[in-house]
Amino acid sequence: MFAKKMLCNATAAVLCFSFLFSATTQAAPADKEPVTIAIIDPLTGPMAGVGLPLVAHMKFEAERLNAEGGMNGHPFRIVGLDNKVSPQESLVQLQKAADDGIRYIVQGNGSSVGSALISAIDKHNRRNPGEEMLYLNHGAVDPVLTNERCSFWHFRFDAGSDMKMNALTNWIQGQKDIKKVYLINQDYSFGHSVSQMARDMLKEKRPDIEIVGNDFHPLAKVKDFTPYATKIKASGADAIISGNWGQDMVLLAKTLADFGVDAPFLTYYAGSPGTVTQVGERGVDHIYQIYAYYGDTEDPEIGQRQKDMYEQTDWDYFLFYPRLTTMMEMLKKAADQVQSVDPVKIAFAMEGLSVDMDTGTYTMRKEDHQVQQPMVLSVMKGDMPYGAEGTDYNFAKVALIPAAEVAMPTTCKMRRPRQD
Structure with missing residues (x-):
C-alpha cells in the first residue's frame, strides 16, 4: 500500500x-x-x-x-x-x-x-x-x-496548452453571453503562452470579446491572491481564464470564491489537489476544467x-x-x-x-x-457518483471535444537515430 x-x-x-x-x-x-x-x-x-x-x-x-x-x-x-x-x-x-x-x-x-x-x-x-x-x-x-x-x-x-486553448475557445465561441474575459497566469514560459494563445484565438474566433485584464504572478510564491481577485471583480469580467496549477490554482480559486466572483472560471488545472475542498459548494457551476477526463464516468x-x-x-x-x-x-x-x-x-x-x-x-x-487525444470540458458539481477528496463534489462533463477538433499543427523537424 x-x-x-x-x-x-x-x-x-x-x-x-x-x-x-x-x-x-x-x-x-x-x-x-x-x-x-x-x-x-x-x-x-x-x-x-x-x-x-x-x-x-x-x-x-x-x-x-x-x-x-x-x-x-x-x-x-x-x-x-x-x-x-x-x-x-x-x-x-x-x-x-x-x-x-x-x-x-x-x-x-x-x-x-x-x-x-x-x-x-x-x-x-x-x-x-x-x-x-x-x-x-x-x-x-x-x-x-x-x-x-x-x-x-x-x-x-x-x-499541449495550444490544444487545450483551441478546445476551450471553440466552446467560448458559442457562449454569446461572454463578452469580457480576464486572463491570469503564472509568470513563466507556460503562463505567457497560455495568455498569448487566449488572446490570439479569441481574436480570431470571437473578435467582439474584450480582454479586460492580463495579469502574471510569480510561480509558487503568492500567498495572498486578494489584490488579483479585487481587480478581477472590479473588471466586470464575464469569464476568467487561467492555466494555473498546484498551490497557485488552489489559492486563486479559493480567493475568487471568497470574493464572490461568480463568473465562469475557465481553467486548465482546477483538478489540482485541494481545489475541491477549498471551494466546496461555491465552486458548483462556476469552476470549469478543460482536461482529458471527468468525474461522472459511466x-x-x-x-x-x-x-x-x-x-x-x-x-x-x-x-x-x-x-x-x-x-x-x-x-x-x-x-x-x-x-x-x-x-x-x-x-x-x-x-x-x-x-x-x-x-x-x-x-x-x-x-x-x-x-x-479528445478533451473534455467539465464543470464542478455536487452529488457526484464518484466524489473527489472525500467529498461528493467532482467535475461533470459539459462537452466532449473529439481529437480531430483538438489537434494543432506542428513545426517540429525531428532528427531520429538510425534504427537497427
Whole structure:
C-alpha cells in the first residue's frame, strides 16, 4: 500500500520520504529485472501537492499493470526524486538517475523544467550510446516543447496548452453571453503562452470579446491572491481564464470564491489537489476544467479505480493524473510489441502507437511525439457518483471535444537515430 497523504515541508521531509518511498512497487507475475522509472517533480515545499499524488498514481497503476505482466514481463518500479520545481535541481536529480542506470524519466510540473530536461537528455544520449534515456512528459505543455524544441527522446502524454486553448475557445465561441474575459497566469514560459494563445484565438474566433485584464504572478510564491481577485471583480469580467496549477490554482480559486466572483472560471488545472475542498459548494457551476477526463464516468472499472485509489492513498484517481495511466498503458503496449524494454526500441515503437482509454483513442503522433487525444470540458458539481477528496463534489462533463477538433499543427523537424 501507499503512504497516506501528507504535504511535505522542510521539517517533515525526511519522515515523508521514509513513508512514501520505503518500498518500491513489486511485480506480481514476473521474475525479470524491473524497469525503473524515476519521477523528477516537486515532492517537498509549496508544490508538493502536485508531486506526491503523481507518485501515488504511478505506483497504483504499476501494481495493476505488473499483475498483467508489466513491460514485456519486466515489472514497473517507481522512484521519486524531488526537484522543488527548479530546473537546476532537476538536472542534479537527472544525473543521479543516470548514475543509477535509470533510463526512463517522468516529469511534467513546469515547462521550464521540461525544456532543461530535453537539452540534458539529448546531450546525455549523444555522449552515451547504448545508455539512452527517454523523457516521458506528463504535463509540461508549452507548445515549444513539441515544436522548435522537439526531440526524438521526448514524448508528451498531455495535450499541449495550444490544444487545450483551441478546445476551450471553440466552446467560448458559442457562449454569446461572454463578452469580457480576464486572463491570469503564472509568470513563466507556460503562463505567457497560455495568455498569448487566449488572446490570439479569441481574436480570431470571437473578435467582439474584450480582454479586460492580463495579469502574471510569480510561480509558487503568492500567498495572498486578494489584490488579483479585487481587480478581477472590479473588471466586470464575464469569464476568467487561467492555466494555473498546484498551490497557485488552489489559492486563486479559493480567493475568487471568497470574493464572490461568480463568473465562469475557465481553467486548465482546477483538478489540482485541494481545489475541491477549498471551494466546496461555491465552486458548483462556476469552476470549469478543460482536461482529458471527468468525474461522472459511466465506466464502472474506472469508477472502481477512483474508489480504490482514494481508499489506499487518500489521493484521487481521475481528478488530476489519469494521463499517467495513458502513458503507462502505452509503455506496456510498446514493450510487449517489440519484446524489449530498451528505450530506443520503445521510442520507435511508440511513434504512431494508439491506446484506447475510456474517453477515446489516444495516438502518439510520429512527427512531434505529441499525443493526439479528445478533451473534455467539465464543470464542478455536487452529488457526484464518484466524489473527489472525500467529498461528493467532482467535475461533470459539459462537452466532449473529439481529437480531430483538438489537434494543432506542428513545426517540429525531428532528427531520429538510425534504427537497427
